[in-house]
Amino acid sequence: MRNNQLNLGKKEENLIKLIGRCGFFVDDFKSKLGVSKHVVASCLKKDLIYKENAMFFYSKIMIPYCLTNTGKSYVKDKYFISPYRFKPSQTNHDFVLSNIYLSLSEEEREEWISETSLMSLYPNEKVTDGMYRNKNGDVIGVEVITSSYSDFYIESKMSFIERYCDRSIIIDSDKY
């Protein structure tokens, strides 16, 4: 199905934007995103998303949904989102990132820039996991750190935040 022939409802759009910006969707996000299993089924049917293998997210086994190639092209063409690359080796990290995104207002979510987009915008920098502009107009850098990050790596992220962001949200995913 060609991208420009797809007619998505608002909730379907919200779903694939979440996956485009944060890498995946799991059933636990349904209520926060305001989508039902029918919306998920519809996106599966339209070949925008697919089911990944089951994984542990903070000791709970869940099945993540990711963008298909069709889905990736769609979010690039329609919403100018460079899809975030979901990493199965750091499920907790990406889970926290998604939770941060989901706690934002709808307007703030529309201001979200994914890590992949940031890498294109700032090619020689260690960019953050995400960035958005809040309702006050401040640029907020979002970074989720884990115990596997070296001090040097964390410092380079902080230095990016200092140069390009007004404020930051930094969460250590291993603390939860």
Place this chain on the structure above:
Amino acid sequence: MELLNLVSKDYVVPLNIPKSTAYKYQQVISRGYAKYLDAIFACGGVCMLNQLIDLIEYFEIKKLTYAGYAKRARVMLTKLEELGFVEIEYLNRNKYIILKHPAVALSDGDYKTHRRVSVKDLFRSDKFMCSITKFQSLLDYGYVSEYENVFKQLYSITGSILELINENGNLFGYDVDVIHDILNTTNYMDAISIVEDLPGHKCKLGIVRSIWVDIAKMYRKLYLKGCLIRKEPLHLSINIQSDGHVTLHYVPVIVIYDTFKGLDYYVKQDSFLSEGFFGINTNNTLGMKDDYQKKGKLGYEHFSRIGYTISLFGPSNSMLKLKAKALSETYHNGGIHSPMVKQCEYNEVDVDKYINHSYTTEGNDEMYNESMNKLKVAIDEMVGGMNGA
């Protein structure tokens, strides 16, 4: 199910299969793969690849290296996948095997079986971890309780009661025809219906009524919670009195496979079990626990005495002991009426080694919820703080 029994078990092509697929079943049987599928089926339909390799080592007569057993597993799984008997999926980076319908039919004996292994259901509830834990307990202890035992035991006890009644000329005047009807049912729900449809003043069933109303319904609830009953009860004696009435002394062993449940769950389970067994009609639990502890019997045979104990299988971590302690609360503090005659025993089953190295099974629903609550608070504070200033 006992592992040893599988060694010499004969398998046949199940009933009602599509005729064109008979050769597939014959291939699986002739290659000796059926017993592996049977073991996986007995545990819930799922196992990790490494567990299957360990099972091959158990059955294999020829001594090989681990790599040798792994190769056997690969060859077997390739063939089974090709024939449509199994599906192989990943949990993080660990392979696991799910039985497909033909494999379930082979173990069940009939293609038209209602039993299924559903991937969606596996992860929606704790069936996946339960299956893995059961399989590991099969490997570690050589046996696993099957769901058939749950009601088979009640049928067996009813049969023994009927035999005793008949041997003694039915002095008490039990409605033996009704007991026959119960024994002729193939589904426990039908047995329960028979008893419920015939109230006490119309039909004299005595302890059989308690078995098929109170105990059977409790077993059903336990079964729906994923609990099983061990094949051999801790204690069973059926006694006939001089007036012909029959009493039952019975202590089943309730088998619980620990997965992601928190301590709270087991505290509630303890209450559920103690209230359920205490509340069985005609059950006299006074002093039963002390009698069992001192003499290994349940006391005065004039009364029916029905107690219970628990066998908990779970990952070897500190939580397992605490959960066993929670399940033994009635034993320790239930007083002289305690229906729990022996405290919960726990059996460590190492499943951590089959799961992602960065994950341990100390995680459970409670911990997940706790993590999520803390995370939510932290995120809300930070995001709110961004907008506040």
